[in-house]
Amino acid sequence: MVEVKELYKSFPGKKGKKTDVLKDINFKAEPGKIYGLLGPNGAGKTTTLRSVATLLKPDKGTITVNGFDTIKDAGKVRSIIGFLTSDMKLSGNLSPKELMYFFGELNHLKEDYIKKRITELSDYLGMNDFLDKPIQKLSTGMKQKASIAVSIIHDPEVIMFDEPTNGLDILASKIVVDFLYDYKKSGKTVILSTHIMSEAEKLCDSLGIIMDGTLVENDTLENLREKYSEERLENVFFKLASERGLLKNV
Amino acid sequence: MFNDSVIIFRKELKNIFKDKRTIFAIFILPLILMPVIFSSISYVSTLQEKDAEENVYNIIIENSGDPVFEDMLRSSLQFSENEDEYNADTDLRIVFPKGYRPGDISTVKIYYNSLSSKAKYAADVIAGILNSYESSINQKMLESHGLSLSELDNINTEKIDTAPEESQGTDFLSMMIPYMILIYIFSGSMSIGLDTTAGEKDRGSLASLLVNQVSRSSIALGKVFYVIVAGLMNSISSFLGLIIAFSINSKFFGDGVFGGNMNIFTLSNILTLLVSLLTLSGIAASLIVFLGSLARNMREASGYITPIYIIVIVMGVVTMTMDSTMGTGLFFIPIINSVFSMKEILTNQLNTVHFIISTVINLGFISVLVYFTSKLFNSERIINTI
Ligand SMILES: Nc1ncnc2c1ncn2[C@@H]1O[C@H](COP(=O)(O)OP(=O)(O)OP(=O)(O)O)[C@@H](O)[C@H]1O
Numbered sequence: 001m002v003e004v005k006e007l008y009k010s011f012p013g014k015k016g017k018k019t020d021v022l023k024d025i026n027f028k029a030e031p032g033k034i035y036g037l038l039g040p041n042g043a044g045k046t047t048t049l050r051s052v053a054t055l056l057k058p059d060k061g062t063i064t065v066n067g068f069d070t071i072k073d074a075g076k077v078r079s080i081i082g083f084l085t086s087d088m089k090l091s092g093n094l095s096p097k098e099l100m101y102f103f104g105e106l107n108h109l110k111e112d113y114i115k116k117r118i119t120e121l122s123d124y125l126g127m128n129d130f131l132d133k134p135i136q137k138l139s140t141g142m143k144q145k146a147s148i149a150v151s152i153i154h155d156p157e158v159i160m161f162d163e164p165t166n167g168l169d170i171l172a173s174k175i176v177v178d179f180l181y182d183y184k185k186s187g188k189t190v191i192l193s194t195h196i197m198s199e200a201e202k203l204c205d206s207l208g209i210i211m212d213g214t215l216v217e218n219d220t221l222e223n224l225r226e227k228y229s230e231e232r233l234e235n236v237f238f239k240l241a242s243e244r245g246l247l248k249n250v
Numbered sequence: 251m252f253n254d255s256v257i258i259f260r261k262e263l264k265n266i267f268k269d270k271r272t273i274f275a276i277f278i279l280p281l282i283l284m285p286v287i288f289s290s291i292s293y294v295s296t297l298q299e300k301d302a303e304e305n306v307y308n309i310i311i312e313n314s315g316d317p318v319f320e321d322m323l324r325s326s327l328q329f330s331e332n333e334d335e336y337n338a339d340t341d342l343r344i345v346f347p348k349g350y351r352p353g354d355i356s357t358v359k360i361y362y363n364s365l366s367s368k369a370k371y372a373a374d375v376i377a378g379i380l381n382s383y384e385s386s387i388n389q390k391m392l393e394s395h396g397l398s399l400s401e402l403d404n405i406n407t408e409k410i411d412t413a414p415e416e417s418q419g420t421d422f423l424s425m426m427i428p429y430m431i432l433i434y435i436f437s438g439s440m441s442i443g444l445d446t447t448a449g450e451k452d453r454g455s456l457a458s459l460l461v462n463q464v465s466r467s468s469i470a471l472g473k474v475f476y477v478i479v480a481g482l483m484n485s486i487s488s489f490l491g492l493i494i495a496f497s498i499n500s501k502f503f504g505d506g507v508f509g510g511n512m513n514i515f516t517l518s519n520i521l522t523l524l525v526s527l528l529t530l531s532g533i534a535a536s537l538i539v540f541l542g543s544l545a546r547n548m549r550e551a552s553g554y555i556t557p558i559y560i561i562v563i564v565m566g567v568v569t570m571t572m573d574s575t576m577g578t579g580l581f582f583i584p585i586i587n588s589v590f591s592m593k594e595i596l597t598n599q600l601n602t603v604h605f606i607i608s609t610v611i612n613l614g615f616i617s618v619l620v621y622f623t624s625k626l627f628n629s630e631r632i633i634n635t636i
């Protein structure tokens with residue numbers, strides 16, 4: 001369970017002026033559900049996820065993960081979250097197995113447990129054929145599996161995937177989508193940021209739509225469809241965007 | 251914290267040892283490249299020398315009525331005398347004063363083109379021959395007075411090298427090796443150190459490194475350790491490469507250089523040399539890791555590093571020909587002090603005080619940089635620059 005309350009975040013901009021990137025963000029992501037963060041480029045999705053992942057410190061507001069504060073109990077929070085971004089490119093000469101082992105060590109897991117997890121995850125994600133090959137020689141889909149495996153080596157209660165299907169073809173995307181679905185089914189909390197509407201419709205139980213750093217909607221998919229009397233999420237999104245004049249500048 | 255940095259260190263090292271190309275470039279190549287470079291230099295210059303000796307020069311001799319001079323010259327230099335006017339084929343011109351007769355007090359001019367190494371060589375030979383020619387005339391003049399030249403030659407000089415025997419002929423070593431090592435350590439650490447910092451930002455993998463149980467300081471420390479070790483191995487192999495190069499070409503670099511002079515490699519010299527290499531690698535590594543972490547991406551990082559690299563090269567060039575026995579003040583400046591420590595060790599005149607000052611200063615410098623790097627890793631800046 002992730003709870004974000006009155007989150008504000010700004011970055012130092014030009015000439016010492018601060019730019020407010022997140023303004024009063026409030027949402028809850030619950031176990032067994034996928035919470036989707038939707039928004040155009042530069043809306044603040046990554047900044048929100050990084051704040052939850054303890055990488056950024058909120059200017060104001062609180063974030064808790066399973067009751068632990070991301071500032072006061074950062075270490076504890078890190079032990080229960082898995083964080084994957086689309087721009088993470090595993091590279092180099094180590095194999096998926098070696099990388100999983102490395103990330104296990106980084107999470108202070110015991111050797112036996114790491115080994116058990118490696119077997120589990122490679123069976124589960126279908127990685128046995130390339131477990132010992134250098135990562136840079138793998139296909140994009142294989143790399144994506146390895147990235148997922150690495151980010152959940154410690155069996156986190158909460159995972160946050162930031163645009164995980166960016167740049168993947170539909171087959172590689174399917175790996176990610178299927179995984180996310182399975183993961184939430186196992187009772188974990190999933191936060192997914194995306195701007196692919198079909199993906200959000202398929203996967204998300206509830207949605208936060210973020211525009212210009214403000215959470216303009218935060219509801220279940222059905223409620224949003226009803227409220228805007230639109231069947232397709234895409235059209236809901238366009239309505240919200242045009243209300244804010246965001247379509248003019250595109 | 252130390253255990254955690256070992257996790258990072260081990261992973262990075264494992265990664266690099268699996269990359270055959272990097273291993274080759276950093277550890278094997280210097281062993282081959284150094285001997286090849288120096289052997290080619292030596293080969294080419296002997297070739298040029300030989301060429302200059304065997305070349306048939308086109309020379310104009312003006313106003314010399316004395317066949318004796320021409321015979322003497324012919325015994326040392328092959329040339330065809332160009333009777334005609336000066337033209338493009340003429341290599342040199344030897345001009346005696348008009349109406350010259352042997353015994354006249356006169357100035358002989360040698361015209362040559364200093365851009366041609368052959369002409370320079372020939373001009374030197376001609377100058378030498380003119381000296382002998384002068385002596386032979388003197389001899390004749392003295393004989394007519396019943397004297398001989400050897401009676402007038404009353405002072406002989408002999409130079410005796412008082413440098414300790416084991417350090418004689420090591421000046422070339424102490425000039426070249428520190429410079430080459432300096433350049434090698436910095437360029438080697440640069441590619442490795444930037445890849446593990448700014449490169450990691452480019453690949454987007456730094457964020458996942460920061461979201462787990464390992465402290466930020468250990469990440470910074472682990473990376474610095476890794477770059478130090480890689481830089482050290484790099485410098486050791488380039489050092490060995492240089493030693494091989496010098497022993498192969500000992501003739502070219504003078505007999506003392508490495509012919510029989512392996513005795514500067516005593517245990518204490520090897521140990522102090524290793525310490526110097528280690529602290530120099532440490533400075534390069536901590537500087538590069540700091541700047542690489544500060545930069546947003548690889549391109550920005552090379553922008554930060556390039557000026558530093560140029561300064562390092564300038565430091566190397568300026569100190570190259572400087573004496574190894576310099577004042578204590580220089581040993582307070584990082585990088586420069588490593589160069590002079592190496593010079594001292596390689597000429598077997600290590601000054602313990604100098605060595606301790608450099609080591610302490612360098613360790614201090616490294617600690618400060620590691621401290622700032624770990625502060626950087628602990629601040630939001632590291633993520634803001636992703
Ligand atoms: N470290 C930073 N310093 C200054 N500005 C930043 C920083 N990080 C993000 N921003 C700005 O904050 C805004 C939100 O960025 P963010 O990356 O959160 O958007 P996003 O919704 O993830 O966009 P995208 O779909 O492009 O990934 C953008 O305008 C961005 O330029």
Ligand SMILES: [Mg+2]
Nearest residue numbers: 045046047162
């Ligand atoms: Mg983003």
